[in-house]
Amino acid sequence: MMILKMKKEDLSVFLETVKEWGELWGPARKGERVVFQRVDGLSQMDLKATRTIIPPKKFLYPQRFTMFDFDDKGYVERTEHVPNRILFGIHPCDIHGIQVMDELFLEEYRDPYYAERREKTLLLGHSCIPDDKCMCSARDTEFIAEGFDLFFTDLKMFYLVWVGSSRGHDLVRMRPELFNRNIGRDDILNYNEYRKWKKAQVQSGADFTGMPDIFELGYNSPIWDELAEKCLSCGQCTMVCPTCNCFNVVDEVELGTVEGTRDRFWDSCMFREYSLVAGGHNFRDKRVERLKLWYTHKLQAYISEFGEPSCVGCGRCVATCPVDINVVTVTKALREQEVGK
Ligand code: SF4
Ligand code: SF4
Incomplete structure (x- = not known):
């Protein structure tokens, strides 16, 4: 250097x-x-x-x-x-x-x-x-x-x-x-x-300490249902997050030919269709399950695998979510067992 x-x-x-x-x-x-x-x-x-x-x-x-x-x-x-x-x-x-x-x-x-x-x-x-x-x-x-x-x-x-x-x-x-x-x-x-x-x-008041434990303790907390009531499943939080990386793959084939392209595009685990599989089963049909997945992956599971959260503190979810669900409000709600108004 x-x-x-x-x-x-x-x-x-x-x-x-x-x-x-x-x-x-x-x-x-x-x-x-x-x-x-x-x-x-x-x-x-x-x-x-x-x-x-x-x-x-x-x-x-x-x-x-x-x-x-x-x-x-x-x-x-x-x-x-x-x-x-x-x-x-x-x-x-x-x-x-x-x-x-x-x-x-x-x-x-x-x-x-x-x-x-x-x-x-x-x-x-x-x-x-x-x-x-x-x-x-x-x-x-x-x-x-x-x-x-x-x-x-x-x-x-x-x-x-x-x-x-x-x-x-x-x-x-x-x-x-x-x-x-x-x-x-x-x-x-x-x-x-x-x-x-x-x-x-930097004075956002965000506090990430002890998150894996807080998530584990609060996994079945009714706080998640309260947050999910507000969530619109719009997926904007995932699109703007610098570490979100879910994608889907589709084949675009010219009608009547065997020529085509295989395309890849951003997807969001907040979308209902994301977890829809063949046969019509959806293993994360409820909004609360999708919301919980996003936050536990970022602030709990990722720490277990890589030693730190996959949130880098950019504030885009704070600036973007239309109903004020973001890493600050979710961690605070889980910690205090109360969803802020
Ligand atoms: S948390 Fe906010 S930005 Fe993310 S899907 Fe729900 S409403 Fe949309
Ligand atoms: S503050 Fe964290 S969770 Fe929110 S968009 Fe930025 S990196 Fe993603």
Whole structure:
């Protein structure tokens, strides 16, 4: 790991240069919201926005894509269509989210479609300004030490730039004159102040301590029924969550031929059809069963398997759920055995 310093005014020039490697994408305004969009340069990005609607998982694990074309002789993979992309402005919680996806799609089982996109995507992180929905401090995800190629921390007058991979080094070598290694005492003090400031910003009140036990104790609690009464099964919480990864696979076949495509698209365990199987049996027919599955998987089962929750504290479920069901309200309700009004 190497940490360099860059003048704020040099970022734009740097991004112009790295576009030689691939398409540049970053957080950009779309009406009231912010989304990751392909951009020409820094001027089109909004680096002050706290979160995009959909996390950057959409680049590595698209909402819908064709895995391969097939006919009666065999199949041809579609992975070669994936472009080189540079994602700029990714926040620490979202990089933690990508690490969760890496664990599932590269380590547990190597998914060739995910692996191809991961290989062709450079992650350039950027520090963020937390809002009242962020809960990264409760999850220890407000800073990030690995999982990116470069990470830019904005210290007002300049950036500290973490180089996190050999590909990050390659990018720095494209414009070495824009970086310097002279980190002085004032820079260290500035950075320390920044860390304190950031921790002080996050005040969601989320408390994840003891969750596996709380879930175990509360597994049959009527609290779940109360929450399920409110839930609309809309699945928005799963779509916006950076670590949700359920998918479905369908074959699209041309009528009267044996040619077609095998497509993959995001699915949600909150949808009733998700657990509908052949013969019409649905093993999670009731909303309460689906809601309980989502939360126990994130905050209990995942800890048993990987040692930590699969929630990275991004706050998107807080910002998105139309009836205020999210990791904060659910954990609080379970802990206090009362659903907040
Ligand atoms: S918890 Fe909220 S966002 Fe998720 S399915 Fe229910 S209503 Fe929709
Ligand atoms: S559960 Fe909510 S806060 Fe946690 S990572 Fe998913 S969307 Fe973000």
